[in-house]
Amino acid sequence: MQGFSEELVKFSTCDIADGLVNLYSIADGGYFANLTQYSGKSSTPVVGRAYTVLFASADDPRPAVNYIDEIPRGSFVVIALSKDLQTMYAPYVKVTQACYGGLMSTRAKYQGAVGSVIFGRVRDVDEHRALEYPVFSYGLGACAPKMALKPVAINVPLEVSCIDGTDRIIQPADYIVGDEHGIVRIPGDIDVEKLLEYMKASVEADELVAQDIKAGVPAKQAQQERRKVLKRFF
Numbered sequence: 001m002q003g004f005s006e007e008l009v010k011f012s013t014c015d016i017a018d019g020l021v022n023l024y025s026i027a028d029g030g031y032f033a034n035l036t037q038y039s040g041k042s043s044t045p046v047v048g049r050a051y052t053v054l055f056a057s058a059d060d061p062r063p064a065v066n067y068i069d070e071i072p073r074g075s076f077v078v079i080a081l082s083k084d085l086q087t088m089y090a091p092y093v094k095v096t097q098a099c100y101g102g103l104m105s106t107r108a109k110y111q112g113a114v115g116s117v118i119f120g121r122v123r124d125v126d127e128h129r130a131l132e133y134p135v136f137s138y139g140l141g142a143c144a145p146k147m148a149l150k151p152v153a154i155n156v157p158l159e160v161s162c163i164d165g166t167d168r169i170i171q172p173a174d175y176i177v178g179d180e181h182g183i184v185r186i187p188g189d190i191d192v193e194k195l196l197e198y199m200k201a202s203v204e205a206d207e208l209v210a211q212d213i214k215a216g217v218p219a220k221q222a223q224q225e226r227r228k229v230l231k232r233f234f
């Protein structure tokens, strides 16, 4: 692991989204909707810096690139399709082919990648599970990509179409965190140390709220009382 990954792994995607909403007024909490974790579920979230890969239509003029053999250790592999192949509504991509499979996870894991998120379809579910390697995606496919899609760029910003009609951009080296809720991105210009400090205080406060509620204190009252300590962050 590198940078803040070791610290961030102690927090769920919900904790991070809370931090981004409350501390930085990021309305969506950095959350990417509609992704499912198909493999590698564990008690701790998956955290790494984004290693971004853009896939485009097989007839795109750009040559195919080899994205899988040079992944920096500790990276979170992030794959998205070009904007013309995305849809705002389900199923989110205009192709039925899977752009990622078990051999890609085998190689990614060998190089020390922490997980892969594919804003598209994946196949070979059993292989990802047998590897205990975390893979998140919009959905599944059975067909290989070669007649429909190819990887055309590495370490480029990735645009993801979202339900509100705007795009979210994932920059290379952004922190990506995944767990069973899906994926959150911590924008690169955020003070991660401050975010960590806030999340620690917020999680502690909510543990006390839970204790109070179990002891019969009304939820609103417990939240107001216990969350007073968070005022120092604003």
Ligand SMILES: O=C([O-])CC(=O)C(=O)O
Binding pocket: 099, 100, 101, 102, 103, 104, 105, 123, 124, 144, 145, 146
């Ligand atoms: O055939 C492909 O391109 C993808 C695949 O199934 C794998 O990585 O195992």
Ligand code: NI
Binding pocket: 101, 102, 103, 124
């Ligand atoms: Ni395969």
